[in-house]
Amino acid sequence: MKYDLDTGMGTRIGLVVLSTDETLETEARHVLAGRDVGVHHTRIFSDNEVSPANLLSMQERMAASAALLPGELNAVGYGCTSASALMGPDLVEGQVQLAHPGVPVTNPISAVVAGLRALNASRIAMVTPYSAQVIAPMRTFLESRGIEVVHNLSFGETDDRRVARITESSTHAAVTEAAKAAGVQAIFTSCTNLRTFGVIDTLESELGLPVISSNQALLWHVLGRAGTDARGWGPGWLFQTEGVRTAVA
Structure with a gap:
């Protein structure tokens, strides 16, 4: 029987997700459900213990993991x-582009910088699970x-499996406390495994400040790099701004 072919979904993005991550894909579905966007996932092995040495070891596996994504990505x-902060954006981009030459690449820390600039915020408090x-x-x-980090508040958790179980009410309390620091213009909640989408809008309403999370910024920026206007798709003030189509220095 004959069949027809089309070009697939309108926009095609790829995500390289840590093997220990239980949150990024779920929060991505929140943003992309019902959109004309095809999202493709691959996994990269990451140790349960979040340490500088273990994080840096992922660079050895990144190109092979990215190669498992389909081609023709935006x-x-x-x-x-x-x-990403430890390796640097150039190394991340270079490793991914070994498998996908010329395709725009971003990461959460670069996306956060782009998001803070879009919101004109340069003095932040940071909430993290890290050591x-x-x-x-x-x-x-x-x-x-x-970006001046005027205050940092950490849960002090080094096991990424436990980070995925930190409740959003705990994150809400931590962000509320961090926002008390003098002169704060935005709050950054770091880690793609830390759940935030259920509290971002509430926190921004209560605090009168933008709250940027790793997953929110990454999804906003990767869609922008793909040439997609995603305003209104996700939580927070950030998703009311137009996505950035260029790389972040």
Whole structure:
């Protein structure tokens, strides 16, 4: 029997998701449900213990993991905030583009910088699940790009499996506390495994400040890099701004 072919979904994005992550794909469905966007996932092995050495080891596996994504993608997002800060965006992009030459690539920490710039926020408080050894290079990355971290609050959790179980009410309480720091213009909740989509809008309403999470920023930015106007698709003030189509320095 004869059949017809079409071009598939209108926009095609890829996500490289950590093997320990239980949150990114779920929150991506929140943004993309019913949209003319095809989202394709691959997994990259990551150790349960979140440490600088374990995070950096993912660079050895990134190209092979990205190669499992289908071709003809409009953009790819690598889903680890802390590893992206440690490796640097250029290395992440280079490894992904070994499998997908010329395809725009982003990551959560670059996406957060782009989001904060879009919201004109340069003084932030940061809420993370991480140890001090993981937080330090993230602060350095942000501050090297003009983002002043005036306060940091951490759950002190090093097991990524437990991070996925941190309740949104705990994150709500942590963000509320972090927002008390003087001069804060936005709150950044870091980690793609930390659930936030159920509390972002409530927190912004209560605090009168933008709240940016790793997954929110990554999805907003990867859609922007793919040339898709995703305003209104996701939670928070960030998804009321037009996505950035260029890479972040």
